[in-house]
Amino acid sequence: MTPVTLALALVLILDLDLVVSSRAAPACSARGDVVVWGGTVCGLTASIAAARQNASVLWLVNGTRLGGMTSGGLGGRDGGQAILGKGLAAEVWGPLGAAFEPKVAEARMWQLVEKYNASTGGGIALRTSTGWPVSVGTEVPTEDGPRRLVSVTTMSGITGCGRVFIDCSYEGDLVRLSGTSYAVGRESVSEFNENMAGQGGPPFSGPFEKPDWFAASVSPWVDETNTTLLPTVLEVYNETAGVADDWVMSYCFRICLTTNKSNSVPLPVPEGYQRADMELVAREIRAATRRGFKLTLETMFLVKALPNNKIDLNSGSWNDTGRSGGYFPFSTDLPFAQHDWPLGDPADRTRVYEVHKWWNQALLHYLATDAEVQSLQPGLVHSVSSYGLCADEYLDTNNWTPALYVRESIRLRGAVVMTQHETCTPCHQPRSVGLSDWGVDIHTVKRVAYRGPETGHDWRVVNVGGRDTMRTQYAQCRKQLIQIPYDALIPRADDTSNLLVPVCASFTHVAYSAFRLEPQYAIFGQSAGVAAVLALASEGERASVSVQAVNVTQLQEILVAQGMRIRL
DSSP, X not given: OOHHHHHHHOOOOOOTTOOOSXXXXXXXXXXXXXXXXXXXXXXXXXXXXXXXXXXXXXXXOSSSOSBGXXXXXXXXXXXXXXXXXXXXXXXXHGGGOSXXXXXXXXXXXXXXXXXXXXXXXXXXXEEOOOOOEEEEEEEOSSTTSOBEEEEEEETTSOEEXXXXXXXXXXXXXXXXXXXXXXXXXXXXXXXXXXXXXXOOOTTXXXXXXXXXXXXXXXXXXXXTTOOSBOTTOOEEOOOOTTOOBSOOOOOBOOEEEEOOGGGEEOOOOOTTOOGGGGHHHHHHHHHHHHTTOOOOHHHHSEEEEETTTEEEEEOOOOOSSOOSSSOOSSSSOOTTTOTTSTTXXXXXXXXXXHHHHHHHXXXXXXXXXXXXXXXXXXXXXXXXXXXXXXXXXXXXXXXXXOOOBOOOOOEEOBSSOBOHHHHHSOOOOTTEEEEEEEOOEEOOXXXXXXXXXXXXXXXXXXXXXXXXXXXXXXXXXXXXXEXXXXXXXXXXXXXXXXXXXXXXXXXXXXXXXXXXXXXXXXXXXXXXXXXXXXXXXXXXXXXXXOGGGOOHHHHHHHHHHTTOOOOO
16 A cells, blocks of 8 residues: 555544434534534634624534634735724734734634633633534424524534524535535536636636646656556546536645744654655656756745744645746645545545645655755755744644645525626625625646647646636736625525525635635624524514524624625
8 A cells, every 4th residue: 555545545533323414403412592613713703793692602613723724824814805894803803913823813712702601601602622513403394494403413422402503614514414505516607607617628728717737848647658647646637628517626734834943843754655656746846947947935835924933834836937926836735635525524524634634744844855856956955944843833733734724615505696797797785794805716626637739749737627817817807895695695595594604605616716715704704693693583473593584784784883894
């Protein structure tokens, strides 16, 4: 068994008999008027927003950390993204500044939630280390009515019951496990008439497409027999441009590193590491050297400076000029390993997590220590080897970034579906409950081998599926403010009546890429938290709570009074 196979096979010992489908609710072990699932920054703002409206909140968190990617590696606001208004998002991010240490971000999360912690008389009952949700209890109050959630049971055995549920997870598990309508992967071009939708395809170019070609001299094959693909090359290209599939964009780790030797832990060597697993990177480095490029950590990746000699290391992509700024085709993104996460059970997700961790650690170890790289690019080895993991970060995970950057999972198919058209041509949304501030930014979906007219019929390696309207300056779509209507956060009226979904909201694959950032999640967590309490208050003579019956005008008035900006 090769080291790659070993890495792919790594799983935690889990109870694989766990039920992962809707079922009747078991006995409740915890309750809240509002049940919030997910330890993300959205979970934080949703919980606080509901508690401030005097609701009792049960907040269920998978691990021990609060904040998700905000405290799990992000290190700041990407692209100088603005924090709009003076709502909870500003309370979270304002004191942190544009760049911050992960431990400082997590401390800010705890500082905010402690004021409302039920253990000190507040309205939020916080339960951490719950593990993933394994079942959701639902019922249908009337014969022809919509379903409603009544409970969620986690791997740790907690069964949380409530009247309104908010799914603030990156995965959308309450949506999926409850039977609420959702989509996963790329829609076809024809489904919503989106020219950026669907699979990529020859000639892999256009005003918005972002293919990352490896050098022409880099073969995808292990040897000249062309029978075995190199590690991380998924397959020989077999897509049809514009067709739908179930693939989402690639994931990575946002790795916190430091040059401060007194606060540094050596970069780990992953178990089973073999230099042969890095052959694709080696070939690209040889090609870059022949072309005269001087490689460093900063020219191969996106590097964000953080306080106290730390950095946030992010994925980059090649732009064929060798300029600095994070452009290299093999980065922390791993566009072959993310596929099984969105619909995966706990064992699947553990395997996906460990594969990403193994490859990220192997890549850094290779760049910092390899003798051939030292001979070809001594500056690169010096650059990477000067960094180590931060001894004062992530103490419970051996200083390794705990949060896998799940950029996209399933997406609600809600009362309204936001598409490329609303993203690229922002229009007035009379039911807006917040603003999104980004452009279409889809990371590579797959890494494939390709031979065709575009390559002179020679074999090439190419990362496909990326879309980017911000760096390419696509005239029809750019980074801009977009009003998000309340209806994109809720299921259809005939679907599920008491579920709000402010992270895996109702967007197409293309449109979601302009929504999928942490400040947005904080903003719409607040919107969902307030809406949940309004749904409780408006129950009246109804048989059950209905998020679809919320008075949106009243919701907007409350959000504006709380400092949120909801209009362009």
